[in-house]
Amino acid sequence: MNSERREMVDGAAAIARGALDVGCNFFAGYPITPASGILTHMLRELPKIGGTGIQGEDEISSIGHCIGAATAGATAFTASSGPGLSLYSENIGLAIMMEVPLVITISQRLGPSTGAATAAAQGDIQFMRWCNSGGYPVIVLSPTNIPESYHLTKRAFKLAKRFRNPVFIATDKETVMTTESVAVSEMTETPDWPEVPDEPVGELLDPYRVNGKIHHYTGSSHTEEGHITKDPSIIADLNERLRQKIESRVDELSLIKSDLEDGAETLILSYGISARSMEAAVNQLRAKGEKVSALTVYSLWPIPEKKILEYLKDVKRIIIPEMNHGQYRQEIERLTNGTIELVGVNRVDTFLITPEEIVEAYHG
Amino acid sequence: MAEMGLDTYIAEENLPYEFCPGCSHGKVLGAVSDSLKQQGLDPTEVVIVTDIGCVGLSDKYFVTHAFHGLHGRAITYASGIKMQNPDLKVVVLIGDGGCGIGGHHLLNAARSNTDVTVLVFNNFNFGMTGGQHSATTPLDSITPTTSFGSTDAPMDIAGTAKVNGGGFVARATAFDKNLPEMINKAMNHDGFALIDIWELCTAYYVVRNDFGRKEMMNYMDSMNMESGLLQETDRSSFQTNYKNVQEQASKQKPMGGLILETKFSSNLDKPIRIVLAGAAGQKVVSAGNLLASAATLSGLWTSRRADFPITIQTGFSVAEVVISPEPVLYSGVIKPDVAALVAPEGRDKIARLTKAMDKTGLIYFSEGLGNVDSKAKQLPLLFPESAQKEVRKNISALTAGYLTQELRLFPFEALQEAVRLIQKPKIAEINLGVLAHFKS
Ligand SMILES: Cc1ncc(C[n+]2csc(CCOP(=O)(O)OP(=O)(O)O)c2C)c(N)n1
Ligand code: SF4
Ligand SMILES: [Mg+2]
Numbered sequence: 001m002n003s004e005r006r007e008m009v010d011g012a013a014a015i016a017r018g019a020l021d022v023g024c025n026f027f028a029g030y031p032i033t034p035a036s037g038i039l040t041h042m043l044r045e046l047p048k049i050g051g052t053g054i055q056g057e058d059e060i061s062s063i064g065h066c067i068g069a070a071t072a073g074a075t076a077f078t079a080s081s082g083p084g085l086s087l088y089s090e091n092i093g094l095a096i097m098m099e100v101p102l103v104i105t106i107s108q109r110l111g112p113s114t115g116a117a118t119a120a121a122q123g124d125i126q127f128m129r130w131c132n133s134g135g136y137p138v139i140v141l142s143p144t145n146i147p148e149s150y151h152l153t154k155r156a157f158k159l160a161k162r163f164r165n166p167v168f169i170a171t172d173k174e175t176v177m178t179t180e181s182v183a184v185s186e187m188t189e190t191p192d193w194p195e196v197p198d199e200p201v202g203e204l205l206d207p208y209r210v211n212g213k214i215h216h217y218t219g220s221s222h223t224e225e226g227h228i229t230k231d232p233s234i235i236a237d238l239n240e241r242l243r244q245k246i247e248s249r250v251d252e253l254s255l256i257k258s259d260l261e262d263g264a265e266t267l268i269l270s271y272g273i274s275a276r277s278m279e280a281a282v283n284q285l286r287a288k289g290e291k292v293s294a295l296t297v298y299s300l301w302p303i304p305e306k307k308i309l310e311y312l313k314d315v316k317r318i319i320i321p322e323m324n325h326g327q328y329r330q331e332i333e334r335l336t337n338g339t340i341e342l343v344g345v346n347r348v349d350t351f352l353i354t355p356e357e358i359v360e361a362y363h364g
Numbered sequence: 365m366a367e368m369g370l371d372t373y374i375a376e377e378n379l380p381y382e383f384c385p386g387c388s389h390g391k392v393l394g395a396v397s398d399s400l401k402q403q404g405l406d407p408t409e410v411v412i413v414t415d416i417g418c419v420g421l422s423d424k425y426f427v428t429h430a431f432h433g434l435h436g437r438a439i440t441y442a443s444g445i446k447m448q449n450p451d452l453k454v455v456v457l458i459g460d461g462g463c464g465i466g467g468h469h470l471l472n473a474a475r476s477n478t479d480v481t482v483l484v485f486n487n488f489n490f491g492m493t494g495g496q497h498s499a500t501t502p503l504d505s506i507t508p509t510t511s512f513g514s515t516d517a518p519m520d521i522a523g524t525a526k527v528n529g530g531g532f533v534a535r536a537t538a539f540d541k542n543l544p545e546m547i548n549k550a551m552n553h554d555g556f557a558l559i560d561i562w563e564l565c566t567a568y569y570v571v572r573n574d575f576g577r578k579e580m581m582n583y584m585d586s587m588n589m590e591s592g593l594l595q596e597t598d599r600s601s602f603q604t605n606y607k608n609v610q611e612q613a614s615k616q617k618p619m620g621g622l623i624l625e626t627k628f629s630s631n632l633d634k635p636i637r638i639v640l641a642g643a644a645g646q647k648v649v650s651a652g653n654l655l656a657s658a659a660t661l662s663g664l665w666t667s668r669r670a671d672f673p674i675t676i677q678t679g680f681s682v683a684e685v686v687i688s689p690e691p692v693l694y695s696g697v698i699k700p701d702v703a704a705l706v707a708p709e710g711r712d713k714i715a716r717l718t719k720a721m722d723k724t725g726l727i728y729f730s731e732g733l734g735n736v737d738s739k740a741k742q743l744p745l746l747f748p749e750s751a752q753k754e755v756r757k758n759i760s761a762l763t764a765g766y767l768t769q770e771l772r773l774f775p776f777e778a779l780q781e782a783v784r785l786i787q788k789p790k791i792a793e794i795n796l797g798v799l800a801h802f803k804s
Pocket of ligand 2: 384
């Protein structure tokens, strides 16, 4: 028996606390299961510390308030689920184009449209990446449990500030709404992840303020002064810069937990809630003497390609459990280009993937 | 005041305007500049938030701060800016098109009375995209999208702001000599201010509908949509109201976590998955919390999921509790080890789970709920004789007590301690009374 202190907490509270602890002072959102818990916490807590937390008339206004507030200096945050992401999407493009720091939690629920509101899923992994017109890069972090929800939320805010870009926390109904006992030490001690550098890529956003520098922020292709332009070379440079500021820093952004075993020919790769079933499956397999490796990907986008490929050197087969029809597997397929056998373990029936299903996939 | 201000707030290096000859937009921008001049504002005090459309080209003509966002959403950005920094004067320039696609932002901003000034460049059509009909297009108008005359009732933008509580609402035209003064008043109003400024799109609406300045004034008369101040109230602004919220909230403690120290011990050597299934109002989820907390107090690891219909006061209520000697990795339950059925709604809801249970499983049922389709062993919930009168009101707490007594996952004292630590004093008192029946 282990006599440490434990906390009973759910992902919604962990995410809200992470945001507050890292200096978030503005939240606007619209209720939706399974993200409403975050909204409730933020609206209750922010006014206590002189911040602003409001419920917008819809997701469009909520993210609009966040972007506006961010240009006036707020550390802004919003949270929703798939249907809300649909409504956010045009403004996510605006935040990219204006280079506004913004953190967005997407608590995934199952299926297209209204779908299954109270079932966990991982079906918006591609949607988060590609929801903006033009297809410009965003950063997506995915926690597997409650302490990671807390720490990755803090990290998301640091990245949003450094990159002046939307950063997603990709979570799900299970992680956000299940109350678990966690070790207090896991909540208080930051995992040993590389620090996010303090200095910005380019310049920090300089907010509108009285007696400050005049700023024009715009969603149109613009000159450095923030004025609309039709000059092809200025437009090309801007677009290229928006892409490169993230894609040229994939290594810095890569965050993976590796659990490798010498001589293992099978590697299981997963993320989010499914990575926990993966870990349970790995424990079961190893207890039976099987050699198996595992990768948990925290930084889903940009894809940590180089790192993943390094881990795949001696691997003959990759098993990829995820609660969708194979959205990340498709990326791994692109990376490995037919050189390694890929096996998906997928579930879209409201149930979590079980460790046993993964063990079964391992045995073929 | 005027001597502090600039002579013009228009960025002259960016002139001439790229609007069509005769377009009213430039006139209104001039009035905005004159108003800023009359108010003697420092350019850094002002944020011009432009919507999309020809009016949306205006940001680059100002020497103040500017924000140019998405179609119809200008008001959402403006209120965000003002919420974050109330020292800034925030002015929205938006078309009739923007007021159509973003109509609910307009009416909700009026409702909240957020302290921004909205100037509507209402030229009765979408200028930028080729003169298509908008929310304010007069009946019978010919546009590329209403070849045989428009049939929808035109939206009264000022009227909408007015009936939804906008603090300051006026209607004007681009030709009004006193437009700068009207803008001054709007900007100095503490709360939502809107001026619906009627004007001409010379490229499209004017030529297709023979609608010049004179016709516009006649139309105003015929619609009884008079020019001038329509409403001025002293209703407090969102900013004032929210300051109050902050002041009250600042007296409260920040959110804390529920920390439980290990005080008891357990011999459990493998995970056990328990499902409590009942009906709304039976406090099933709260019983699940008690079991999970008692286990945590005993050095075990737990997860607790709740499942209930969206219409929370009806139908089933289910709590799934995983208790484990190791941290819980897989928190799902597809084959419970133990199920407790305390209402038909819950029994039916988890039929799939009880059916999946095997011989080693245990199903406890309250009166009348036994005999489910399952290989698991089925046993009645035998509450102590003395507790019979509690069954109707406190069946979930009784069930938690009974399971604790029968399953011996952790000491009974852990359950009582959980009640004391996690429940509100009044409820804890009731539940400790309920659990006392098991003592003898
Ligand atoms: C979401 C979206 N849909 C459509 C458009 C295309 N669009 C650009 S301007 C405009 C209409 C603008 O009309 P109005 O607001 O009246 O401004 P005006 O051009 O008349 O000044 C439309 C529909 C857009 N920019 N965004
Ligand atoms: S199209 Fe109409 S609104 Fe646009 S600039 Fe020309 S006249 Fe003005
Ligand atoms: Mg128009």
